Amino acid sequence: MYTEKIIKSEIYKIKNDIRLDFFLKKIIYGKNGYYYSKKPIGRKNDFITAPEISQIFGEIIGLYLFYFWKTKINNKFNLIELGPGNGTLFLDIINSTSKYPAFLSDAKIKLIEINKELKKIQKKNLNKNLLLKIKWSKKINFGSSFPTVIYSNEFFDCFPIRQFLFKDAWYEKYVSLNREENRLFFKNRIVKENKLLNILEKYKDNRVYEISAERNKYFNKLCKFINKNGGIIFTVDYGYLNKINNFTLQGIQNHKFSSVLENLGEKDISSHVNFTDLVNIAKNNKLKIEEFCTQREFLIKYGILERKKTLSKLNNQKSLNQEIERLIGKKNMGNLFKVLVVSNL
Secondary structure, rough: HHHHHHHHHHHHOOOEEEHHHHHHHHHOOOOOOHHHHHHOOOOOOOOOOOHHHHHHHHHHHHHHHHHHHHHHHHOOOOOOOOOOOOOOHHHHHHHHHHOOOHHHHHHEEEEEEEHHHHHHHHHHHHHOOOOOOOOEOOOOOOOOOOOOEEEEOOOHOOOOEEEEEEEEEEEEEEEEEEEOOOEEEEEEEEEEOHHHHHHHHHHHOOOOEEHHHHHHHHHHHHHHHHHHHOOOEEEEEEEEEOOOOOOEEEEEEEEEEOOOOOOOOOOOOEEEEEHHHHHHHHHHOOEEEEEEEEEEHHHHOOOOHHHHHHHHHOOHHHHHHHHHHHOOOOOOHHHHEEEEEOOOO
């Protein structure tokens, strides 16, 4: 495959191993990378997200964002979705707030999307909402100093990470090439940088540590803008608050776990979000933590069970129960996914 050939060629060229985060950036976000050119979301593709499971997920988020806007802004504002997927979440937000037309009429809507295939799908799915002026961008660009509502679902798990392992000393994971077999493999290299070793020292008891400098930098940029201009950041993702005991990097293809080093550029590769980092970044930017809880706790708190009762009169009861269980079940998405909401209003 083309992406694999590029990686192997680069290792040959530099005559050295590639650090894990650099490797991930190339196979995920490179010109032929997975998130740049593939159609990842849907029952017939590699994975399915909460908005694709049930409309209730997007409805609750839509009403939450509307209430925040109504009580804290109630004027023109930026409405930005990070990584809109198939556009399903945005459509559910439109539908749930349709009774309050001022919300969308006051919004400068922007969808942040680098995937050219998903952008086509989004435009097709959103075409019926011609009255909405929607702009697309590959990079976060606020465009105005209006208060801003930023939201995302399964966005921050896709950033490249570095992985460290403590044995007799600290080691960092790299990608290397077995030239005889023409095969990629993971290789641990000892950490010698003193500044990095000082950071790693507090994770010695856990023996493993993951960090995404790019994810933290991106979130910090959002927080700085919100701190200056007002607004809210609402994000849902699978992740953790406490220190991890095992590495979380995973590959998913056709709804099944798959080796990260196989079928490069053809599968989703993600890791659990370190919400401790995001919470600390928000606090360092003097933002208020409005919500930090599991997806289960958030959806129950804001009415998923009540909404279920209403929909049960109109839909297949068994199917509806299965959808809700997937969203809030403790052994499904309910506890694995976290909701973080920060604001300065």
